[in-house]
Amino acid sequence: MTLPLPADAMVHALARRDFSVFLDLVFPTLNPGTPLARGWYLSAMVRALEDIADGSNRRLQITVPPRHLKSVMTTVAFPAWLLGRRPETRIICASYGQDLSAALSRNFRKVMNSAWYAQVFPETAGSIVRDTEADLATRQGGYRYATAVGGMVTGLGADLIIIDDLMKAQDATFPEARAKAQRFVDETLLSRLDDKRTGAIIAIQQRLHEDDVSAHLTVKGGFRHLDLPAIAIRDEIISLTHGRSHARRIGDVLNPARESREVLERIRAEMGGRAFEAQYQQNPTPTEGDYVRWDRIQFYDEPPERHALHKVVHSWDPAASTDPSADYSVGTVWGHDGASWLLLDVIRVRLAYADLLDRVRSERKRWRADVILVEKSSLGPALLEDLGRDMRCIGDPAHHAPSCMRLGADARLPKAERLYSSVERLYSGFAKLPREAPWLEALRREMLTFPNAKHDDQVDSVSQFLNWAIGRGGRNTLRGHARRDGPRPT
The missing domain is CATH 3.40.50.300 (P-loop containing nucleotide triphosphate hydrolases)
Structure with a gap:
């Protein structure tokens, strides 16, 4: 037993x-x-x-x-x-x-x-x-x-x-x-x-x-x-x-x-x-950031066709390295539909200078851009010089772009102040984001985690555009007099 x-x-x-x-x-x-x-x-x-x-x-x-x-x-x-x-x-x-x-x-x-x-x-x-x-x-x-x-x-x-x-x-x-x-x-x-x-x-x-x-x-x-x-x-x-x-x-x-x-x-x-x-929530990207309230941002449903847009402006924040851990080169594409500036696209890449220049040129052609803003840091001065030659029709005729103005943007304020001073434009409807886009989630995460995110290049490109658009250069561009009255090419 x-x-x-x-x-x-x-x-x-x-x-x-x-x-x-x-x-x-x-x-x-x-x-x-x-x-x-x-x-x-x-x-x-x-x-x-x-x-x-x-x-x-x-x-x-x-x-x-x-x-x-x-x-x-x-x-x-x-x-x-x-x-x-x-x-x-x-x-x-x-x-x-x-x-x-x-x-x-x-x-x-x-x-x-x-x-x-x-x-x-x-x-x-x-x-x-x-x-x-x-x-x-x-x-x-x-x-x-x-x-x-x-x-x-x-x-x-x-x-x-x-x-x-x-x-x-x-x-x-x-x-x-x-x-x-x-x-x-x-x-x-x-x-x-x-x-x-x-x-x-x-x-x-x-x-x-x-x-x-x-x-x-x-x-x-x-x-x-x-x-x-x-x-x-x-x-x-x-x-x-x-x-x-x-x-x-x-x-x-x-x-x-x-x-x-x-x-x-x-x-x-x-x-x-x-x-x-x-x-506690295992979510380091909260629904409300320190600088951005996502629930206050204004959105649009469908992007207009290019012919329906009054102006298209690109805002570029270039970076110098192609290392996998380095910052990105970011370009944001904005179009004005007669009422608001609409964010149409975000380009986020790590490219050597020659490839970055080719990408900027191809995006300029794709969107028939009227103005390209480039931050005057890192690769910015070289990019501005080559785009200036395109604007003056110097060099390879395939790159001539006499109708597209290029402007250098000085980052006079710290990054946080640039965003803080510009984000109200997204709340008021002066500028809007799309309700759906393949790149929107990455942009949202970066904006909400700023200034603690690993990268802030998209934020820099967005705030660079918004601060320019509210100023004299942006107003004159919409009136069609950017060439004559806007900031002088640099």
Whole structure:
């Protein structure tokens, strides 16, 4: 006759194969006397991590608000569970600073050295041969190694890399800090995977900036993304453990027992809309920017044909580099329909000077432009010189454009002041944007995240045009006297 297992033994047996049960044992070890408040989102995170464990997924991003057990689950409990099941597993965990990395390591070692862990995974618990603040290793060759941005992992390989918040919230506005974190991912962490085919990467974080590590990894592609905003912004079905699912509806609060809608609104008021949208809503592009209110902008439905437009003006903000991380050369195309200036097109490219000149000329011909504005910086002076030759019919006849005036624009004000002084034109209907266009979303994101976006070239082109259009040059162009009365060519 087989006797039933004691309750503890049954739990331990379940914990060996079920990460959710294992987590139930981890939490009170780290938080004595505090029960684990289970929510459906924890089951969703467990399911995503179990897919990494069984090899059905190799790349995972989880974005979740602060204080939702992300580090305990992913950087403490999950490595302990993996090493228990396979003590030869090699894991590298990275965070933004050594203090955080060390604190997470201490919690991990507390789990690994607990009495119950020795009952759940006796082989692994009995095979620990190295136990330091940064490194716990087994005699089977497995380890969990902790590092931070800027730390060294030379000579170490990994089956799993866990990236847990590589930036502090207060550092996210600095391009240098974002670039440093991204370089650490590319040049230090990703190269550590022993087998690029089977090695896994987990990145768990809150969103901090449009150009943060999460965005950097998304651009690389291949990551499954479990996105858990505090307040749902879409209807979706989210997979849970044991074949279950959760239907989340727009407006649903992630954890109402801990952070109700009222609590979240108080947090929003205290920390500000932009920070709340990024860290709690996982949306670093809020519906309202610091300088632009998208809901106040005036829009038009269908662009007129070229023959119905009184004038067409191009506004160019050229850039000098073709490097993938460099600024873009941006041209915005504006047409006046008799009532308002309409934004008709946005050209956003990285081109060497000769190719950029060809593109400007082709757009001039395509739109039969009346005026081309060019910022007098970077490649601007050279571009103005060549376009001036075209206007005076000097050089190759194929490029002659006597009816198109080119004007140099001086950026006398700082970028923020230029936008702030011009954006009212979009609210009043003096200028309008299209309701639909393939380039509109990229423009919207840049305008709403300005001045914290990675790039601001579209903003510069738009504000350059709007400030010119309201002045004497723009007024004279509409009266048809730009050649005689407008700003002199430069």
